[in-house]
Amino acid sequence: MSSYRLDKGGLIDRTTELSFSFDGKPFTGHAGDTLASALMANGMTLMGRSFKYHRPRGVITAGAAEPNALVELREGGRKEANTRATMIELYDGLTARSQNRWPSLNFDVGAVTSLASSIFVAGFYYKTFMWPKSFWEKIYEPLIRRAAGLGTASRLPDPDKYEKAYAHCDLLVIGSGPAGLMAALAAARSGQRVVLADEGARLGGSLLHEREEIDGKSGLDWAAGVLAELASLPTVTLMPRTTVMGWFDGNIFGAVERVNDHVAVPDPYEPRQRYWRIIAKRAVLAAGAEERPVAFGGNDVPGVMLASAMRSYANRYGVAAGRSVAVFANNDSAYRTARDLKAQGVHVEVIVDSRMDASADSAGVPVIRGQQVTDVSGRKGVTGIELSNGTHIDCEALAMSGGWSPIVNLACHRGQKPHWDKSLLAFLPPDNGPGFTVAGSAAGKMLLSECLADGAAKGAAGGKPVAVPNCRDEGFAIAPLWWVKESHGKAFIDYQNDATAKDLPLAAREGYRDVELAKRYTTTGMATDQGKLGNINAIAILAEATGRSMDEVGTTTFRPFYTPVSFGAFAGPFTGHHFQPVRKTPLHEWAEEQGAVFVETGLWMRSSWFPQDGEDWLASASREVLATRNGVGICDVSTLGKIDVQGKDAGAFLDKLYCNTFSTLAVGKARYGLMLREDGIVYDDGTTSRLADDHYVMTTTTANAAKVMAQMEFAHQALFPELDVTYVSVTEQWAQMAVAGPKSRATLQKIVDGLELNDQTAPYMAALEITVMGGVPARLFRLSFSGEHAYELAVPADYGNMVARAVCQAGEEFGIVPYGVEALSIMRIEKGHVAGGELNGTTTAGDLGLGKMVSAKKDFIGRMMAQREGLMDPNRQCVVGIRPVDPTDRIRSGAHLLKRDDTPSMANDQGYVTSVAWSPMLDMWIGLALLANGRARHGEVVQVWDGLRGARVMGEICDPMHFDKENKRLHA
């Protein structure tokens, strides 16, 4: 309990008190606090436990790179694991819990692992847990899995909403510190559309916590002035709380706006987060630089933090990390921490500077030069530090600085590599051309004046320059220091994953010399901060261990996302029932009235069956079939793809698309067509009707409607552009209903206007344009999928429900029933018509028994490849009918076929059942199957093997047409 709230200062609102709880204990803080600053203000420095050794941990940073202070935030379906306390804006009623500890944060049994830490070195698990073999799955792995992981995710649905949006701009500025503000200002003043995004709750970047002056004002006041000007311009969009998390092709940036993460519960009309795709003509990355830790013993004890973080807590949040602090650095920037803290009345014990020649202004704080901190005393909080010369210094907190790493992540997201700068000791961003420049300290500009000028220049990008304000620069001098090897305690590189400095030479020794191999072997850089803090130190240690330069070792790949992104943000509103749009047919309302049970068919909702009096699907579908075959039924077939084809060459075009011929089709007639892919496999089928010389309407299967349309567009535009033809989908224009059964004609006659339906006016395969119900335009096709005397009637969609009701009324005296896709499927299987189960993307026309349709006289898509030996092989599996030898047996779809006496094996596999139905006409289960050389095997008895469901019955192979082989009913 050494950290505390300072009496004054900071950007917090001391008049507003907010209540929150951590691990069940109540605390208070102020508006403007983060959870981390509020906990520190309450003396809580212990905030988490590490991954492997369960070491006690406090904050290291005051920002997005925080690896240690991760908490579970909120409750129930809103619970979020691994939330960085340094980024959580405090709100009233906040609840948070520590993670990866049991039974409590203060006393964690898991810390026992640190006792065995001498064998838990990098990669130890690859070398053990192998014997005895069975122990891995039963004992070792369950233990490892329980021990691994950090927070616990909720298993309740997230109640909050998420949104997605696009933005367009001339210039996207990422980061609102000195460079970012100047870049935005320069572009905005020349009238460009500017988006300025910053991950912070408040714009201003480093100016919010540094005490530098600009143009004679505090940095804060100067930023406020610039922001006010930007806000006044209609071409500028300011986006606080927005993390630009990835740079993608086309200069498209992904960003997440945390619209309501700073309140307990979002406004019901607002999203929790909004995911942006920002399409930018230019972008300036002004993300600043990340301060590096130094690897020394105990560099993870709560109270050890980055010098800039300690400064930020004091200056921005009015919190001191301890009553007496020490500073350890290899560069000048950390001296600011000593000065600022001293100015706030915090006792600064000493600055330990690894450089002999350090000369920065320490404002009277004693400086020990040429020494290093080797170890930190204290376990759950700092009590003192040891120096390399053996000196012990008492203190309650330690600020460390190993130098600065420009935040180049986004500039490398598309595969670019940064390069090492020996004088700055930093990887600098690559040159990505004018569309994406990096400005300010992200580009290695370590002085404030440089940042302002660089931002102004890169924002203007050759346009009208803006005046660069005046400021006084702090010095920046640095000497290399990565790892204090004399340390006794563990010196951490990757805090969260507990990767230590010693792990890297070990990896190199074992052959994992490449930076990517060392990363994977030691897990350095694989924690939630993705190596933001530790990777440069790791690279330096690996470089030394392998005798290579920093550039030779290089960085690991910078990949999206800059900081982790919630699943919810990426998914936006497309979750649950809204995952995909629902597509309803024009007869949906009618079907609902009829009591339909709907089924998802692609995006469509189709009526599946129409149960009465508690019927199950089988009883309902069977009744529907019987009623249709004995009288009349009506079925919604609107989902079939309908394509209007017009033009002088419409017939010639269809001849290319289908393996059979359509240019010879008579006007007023329909024909069944079979479409192949260019590889000779069947693609789709359907009927096409000719309405005029230059006008056809074709139909596709429901499943393939969109694909067939794309295929037509390809065929016409890329293959046969010389053809004068147009085509457009009219699927949605028409409500289409099949009216089937011996009473279908009598039913329809009642609503057809002025036309007597008979075999002359409407013969089998007729396609007529008529009107119904006194003037409703309609198309009447005499087609049959059911095998009955049947029609398909199409009317403009807005009339669909009313026409369907009229058909039902007309058919009432014949006992008309609505039937759904289940009954439709039963009837097509009874008739041996192929559908989805057989048109499975691997069958040929011959396999389907449709070989005779394939024209030998013309070119069409798929003609040549269909003639390959493998597709002509008589032993290919082809469509047959199948029925149980014992009519009480059930055949199931997906069962495989074996010769009568064969034992089950892949070698003996003869085919499988593609579709089955309970046939109410035949009073038994019947099916279609694909069987090797099946056409020659009608009458053979085979095993129908369904080991998956523990069934084996005998089946007889037969003609696919199970019912009314002579097609008498069709013409009745």
Added chain:
Amino acid sequence: MLNSPEKILPRVSPLRDIAIQGRFGASRTAPGVTFTVRHPLSIISVIARAGQGSATAAALKGYNAQWAGPDQYFVLAENLGEGALYRDLKAKLAGVASVTDQSHGRVVIRMSGPRARAVLAKGTPVDLHPDQFPVGKSALTQMAHVGVHLTRAADDAYDLSVFRGFSESFWEWMTEQAEEYGYQVI
């Protein structure tokens, strides 16, 4: 000449029971967005035949023809009888363009108001800045996994035309996006 069927059977919009009139969403201020279902409407697809692109464009002078792809248009009209516009255009464009009636196949929703553009930005990647997308311009795009024919009807008014079958789902998505600004349906 056919009878006019809507005298016997009124056309029924698929949004009849969905697009309920009223004020919804946030109510802190005046509604940011106003929705109207434009129904009934005549919508005719016109696609130029080979080499007839300019002839088609010329023939459509005087009609409310919206660009709908290369040498393709949607011609819209209100208050015409069933099939009237179709028959008119079919006669006028015989041999020049293919004419197809889509009046029932598409649903057109008018979205207007000061926040209309902000709502659209939640769906379409098309840049709607007036310099890029002036009044009268149309675009084919996708919003919420649904294909949309988008036309800027006025400074702050847009027509969104979608396949009929998706209209209900699309309506749900679009109105939810407008909730934060408050919206009204008229």
Added chain:
Amino acid sequence: MCKTKTLGAVIPPYHSVQDLRMRYNVFSLIKNSFSGHKNWQPAWREPQPKSEYDIVIVGGGGHGLATAYYLAKEHGLTNVAVLEKGWLGSGNIGRNTTIIRSNYMLPGNNPFYEWSMKLWENLEQDFNFNAMVSQRGVLNLCHTDAQRDAFARRGNAMRIDGVDAELLDREQVREMYPFFDFENARFPIKGGLLQRRGGTVRHDAVAWGYARGADSRGVDIIQRCEVTGIHIENGKVVGVDTNKGFIRCKKLGLATAGNSSETAAMAGLKLPVESHVLQAFVSEGLKPYIDGVVTFGAGHFYVSQSDKGGLVFGGDIDGYNSYARRGNLPMVEHVVEAGVAMIPSIARVRVLRSWGGIMDMSMDGSPIIDKTPIQNLYLNTGWCYGGFKATPASGWCFAHTIARDEPHKLNAAYRLDRFRTGHMLDEKGQGATPNLH
């Protein structure tokens, strides 16, 4: 677990592994801890290439390293080099979603993948490296009757050949994963096909284990060695140009996955293959959340949880030809939308990182392990996004094909000329459109 028949080779117990410099076990760990872990030997050498080898394998990824391992172990061929242009295992072996399974349907595929599964099951003891083979089950969800029928066909194809498969109904799935969306789903879960022996393996460790095993038998693994040309004399391969000079060889095997078209072009071959980027993702670490591997059936999403706690997940390829090992946002959204549709509570979990690998997408979705029209040139490609699970069997079969100059019966269907003859192995029925497989 169901009984399976062996397929020829007998897998030796771990104690017959010869010539390992240092055996890995808990005792060696303890022993080394006393000396501060200063005495560990390299897991592999870093040799300079010799001027000539009996066999050169191009590609130091999973398949290339496994090929070298089995050439040495099964065929006694140790004058072998593996040339890797990047670092060892830098290809798809180090960037996949770590799933293993043998739930295939077609006669040409099923026995091959089952053999791979058997090799996985004995791998660690075989090469003395813990790759964390973890058989926690692979569950494919179905959402329509047609999908269930297709799963029944597939499951029976597995069972008929002795592979384990179970068809689950909705309630059985709910029992395993009660927090999936069973209430408000756009496409309700109707059941699933479960292979309990399926699971995951720590992918990098597979590369490292094979590398260590091959190296210890004398194979030279040469990193940062890029092949720039293939020398052919009188229709026979004689060697390769590399950035480390010309290397002569008697036989040359190409196992270059997404780069197959480029390497084959050096020998004048045009392949029925396209290269596509497939993204994969990992979430922040979580306490146990998802036990096995689950694939969504109404969108492109599969997920498992690693032993470190991250949810490892992926979906479909981005869809355009690519050699860039990174993808774009539309596919990220597409995958994550499906993820949240399957698991509504996952919305508040965060995605940590995305990366990409280059898939060698073939014209029927099945691989090619074969000789080529050029003598002594052998080809291993066309893995689409299923290469990882195939690693052991691919190496085993490719080694056989190279050593014996003829395919093993397990890879007999993976012929290069099958498209010319019309003997495609198209499990999905998508035809000659590689980006749909």
Added chain:
Amino acid sequence: MLIPCPHCGTRPVEEFTFLGDASVTRPTTNDPSSMEQWYDYVYLRNNPRGRFDEYAHHSGGCRSWLVVTRNTETHEVYGAVTARDYTRAKGARA
């Protein structure tokens, strides 16, 4: 990735569907001796690292088939023409 559709202007990749190598040319004969040409057309693909002409369908826009020229390694897009124009130009060259 942004694709410059000749009809719609620049649109992001999510509106497009890709079909790979556009250099292939459908044979004009069905003579049995042309089988090898057909095999090449249907199955073999240019798959270069670098500049690449590929078919792309503006499926979420104007539904035109385009040929996009793009770098497969950097994803830089150099331009796009309609497949119709590309095919005609190819025919003119042949």
